[in-house]
Amino acid sequence: MSNAIKLPMKKGFGRTDRIDKWWTKPFWMGFGLTVALVYTALRVLFWDGAIHYDNHRVTSPIFSPDVIHLFDLKTPTWMNSALLILWIPFGFRGTCYYMRKVYHRVFFQNPTACVVAKPEINYKIGYKGETGLFILNNIHRYMLYLAIIILSMKVYDVYHTMWFNEGNDFGISIGTLVLATESILLFMYVASCHAFRHLFGGGMNQWRGGISGIMGKLYIKVSNLNIEHAFWFWTSLVMVFLGDLFVWAVSEGFLTDPYLIIM
Ligand code: FES
Numbered sequence: 694m695s696n697a698i699k700l701p702m703k704k705g706f707g708r709t710d711r712i713d714k715w716w717t718k719p720f721w722m723g724f725g726l727t728v729a730l731v732y733t734a735l736r737v738l739f740w741d742g743a744i745h746y747d748n749h750r751v752t753s754p755i756f757s758p759d760v761i762h763l764f765d766l767k768t769p770t771w772m773n774s775a776l777l778i779l780w781i782p783f784g785f786r787g788t789c790y791y792m793r794k795v796y797h798r799v800f801f802q803n804p805t806a807c808v809v810a811k812p813e814i815n816y817k818i819g820y821k822g823e824t825g826l827f828i829l830n831n832i833h834r835y836m837l838y839l840a841i842i843i844l845s846m847k848v849y850d851v852y853h854t855m856w857f858n859e860g861n862d863f864g865i866s867i868g869t870l871v872l873a874t875e876s877i878l879l880f881m882y883v884a885s886c887h888a889f890r891h892l893f894g895g896g897m898n899q900w901r902g903g904i905s906g907i908m909g910k911l912y913i914k915v916s917n918l919n920i921e922h923a924f925w926f927w928t929s930l931v932m933v934f935l936g937d938l939f940v941w942a943v944s945e946g947f948l949t950d951p952y953l954i955i956m
Contacts, residue, residue: 743945757872851876865954
């Protein structure tokens with residue numbers, strides 16, 4: 694009979710037998726998420742000018758899709774499109790399976806890390822799974838459907854950046870590449886989502902021949918994307934802010950957005 698080892702082997706918050714720098718990853722994840730939240734709050738609530746340029750040809754990813762402009766909505770002057778749509782990306786990312794791992798480890802310290810002791814109180818609290826407020830995590834699949842709609846509108850935004858001079862010339866500028874990169878990374882984040890596989894055979898009882906066999910093969914292919922989900926989570930998130938800074942800088946005249954190709 695094997696001897697069972699009770700983990701973590703040491704008691705006391707942060708104590709461990711690990712010899713690697715286990716805290717580096719959680720530190721940077723916490724730092725990244727905090728900066729993202731503070732930046733978004735400041736930009737959306739207090740600093741929501743300079744969100745597009747060239748008469749709406751290029752729009753900041755934080756404020757895209759710019760539904761107020763697209764649908765000519767009559768809204769109070771303090772309202773902006775981010776206030777209307779950000780609940781979708783927030784809801785999607787907030788219920789993401791990878792995000793759950795991040796916030797449980799970084800912000801709740803429950804667990805702190807593999808084989809690292811967590812705060813004493815968390816041993817008493819334990820892990821209650823998707824209960825209480827966390828039951829909302831179950832809406833993730835529905836948030837995915839909404840995120841797909843937002844992604845399609847962002848693809849349209851990329852196409853829109855290719856029409857210059859009031860729609861008379863077609864081409865590509867740096868702004869096109871910035872928004873295209875953001876859309877591609879977002880597409881990869883969405884396509885690598887655990888719930889995305891539900892659309893490709895994940896909801897079937899069996900994969901045996903015919904359409905269900907094809908769906909089964911697709912499920913395996915889509916599942917391969919899921920392996921790098923954390924990578925797509927972070928790169929797509931960072932690109933939202935880089936894109937916003939680029940649009941802000943061009944809009945304020947600190948940078949220009951020259952054509953690379955024009956027809
Ligand atoms: Fe992360 Fe769906 S699991 S977005």
